[in-house]
Amino acid sequence: MTTAEENFLLLERIDADRQFLLLALQSNPALLARADARVREWFCAVPPGLTFPPGGGLPPTGVK
Secondary structure, three states: OOOOHHHHHHHHHHHHHHHHHHHHHHHHHHHHOOOOOOHHHHOOOOOOOOOOOOOOOOOOOOOO
């Protein structure tokens, strides 16, 4: 059984990986063009300029 702290650390690692992928795909259009269709759909669903607070978390209230 995992503890709440282990779950939190895992979520932080997942968020860091997600942010890395977003930056990689944003900075390399060829990489995005070759990505799986689900990845392109997910990436294109993020509005341009949407940023998340350092350390993860949700965008500010009112941002959809």
